[in-house]
Amino acid sequence: MAVNPDRIFDGLLGRISALVMAGGNRAAEAEAVAELDPRPHDRVLVVGFGPGVGLRLLAERLPEGHIAGIDPSAVMLRAATRRNRRAIAAGRMELHRGKADALPFPDADFDGVITVNTIQFWEPLEASVREVARVLRPGGRLVSHTHDWAITRTTGRDVETWARATAEVCLRAGLGSARHWRARAEKGKSVAFTARKPE
Numbered sequence: 001m002a003v004n005p006d007r008i009f010d011g012l013l014g015r016i017s018a019l020v021m022a023g024g025n026r027a028a029e030a031e032a033v034a035e036l037d038p039r040p041h042d043r044v045l046v047v048g049f050g051p052g053v054g055l056r057l058l059a060e061r062l063p064e065g066h067i068a069g070i071d072p073s074a075v076m077l078r079a080a081t082r083r084n085r086r087a088i089a090a091g092r093m094e095l096h097r098g099k100a101d102a103l104p105f106p107d108a109d110f111d112g113v114i115t116v117n118t119i120q121f122w123e124p125l126e127a128s129v130r131e132v133a134r135v136l137r138p139g140g141r142l143v144s145h146t147h148d149w150a151i152t153r154t155t156g157r158d159v160e161t162w163a164r165a166t167a168e169v170c171l172r173a174g175l176g177s178a179r180h181w182r183a184r185a186e187k188g189k190s191v192a193f194t195a196r197k198p199e
């Protein structure tokens with residue numbers, strides 16, 4: 001992998017990234033939340049929460065629900081904790097340090113999983129998707145939004161090739177009905193991807 005996420009999202013670079021992403025990726029986070037369209041009492045997991053903007057949008061939409069988040073970066077954990085201190089204090093949100101391939105949650109714990117500008121970093125990808133499939137309830141959905149440039153730069157694949165390969169990985173790992181489309185964020189230069197755990 002050309003980009004090492006452990007370097008760019010922690011330390012000084014991580015603090016700068018957190019500031020830039022909090023503003024620049026807000027539209028993509030909002031679009032992903034709107035696409036998942038959770039019910040007020042749903043349980044939703046955010047993988048790679050970064051500065052925590054998507055978590056906050058979810059907290060506004062889930063007054064009776066529960067939000068969990070996981071991200072390997074200590075810098076992002078601090079930023080997201082600050083941004084979401086009320087929901088955390090109220091016991092409506094829990095944030096963890098860790099990666100997609102080892103999710104510290106029981107089976108079938110979530111109605112939905114959101115990941116924005118992060119799926120391209122999931123390593124190993126199939127083990128990570130398998131974990132997402134494990135923690136989703138039957139019928140629950142994964143929603144991913146990603147800048148086109150981030151997919152190309154990180155995976156070395158064009159977006160169509162990446163989406164087809166990711167759909168195949170999802171199928172092997174326990175998620176079906178995969179589809180992708182042009183997202184509105186980044187003036188249409190980003191891709192939305194979803195897959196569902198079979199009932």
Ligand SMILES: C[S@@+](CC[C@H](N)C(=O)[O-])C[C@H]1O[C@@H](n2cnc3c(N)ncnc32)[C@H](O)[C@@H]1O
Pocket residue numbers: 005009021022025028029047048049050051054070071072073076098099100101115116117118121122123
């Ligand atoms: C480009 S940032 C996106 C953050 C936020 N979702 C946004 O769009 O602003 C990618 C995030 O994914 C996290 N990350 C990297 N590898 C990961 C993995 N394997 N599992 C979960 N999160 C990961 C990074 O620490 C970082 O916070």
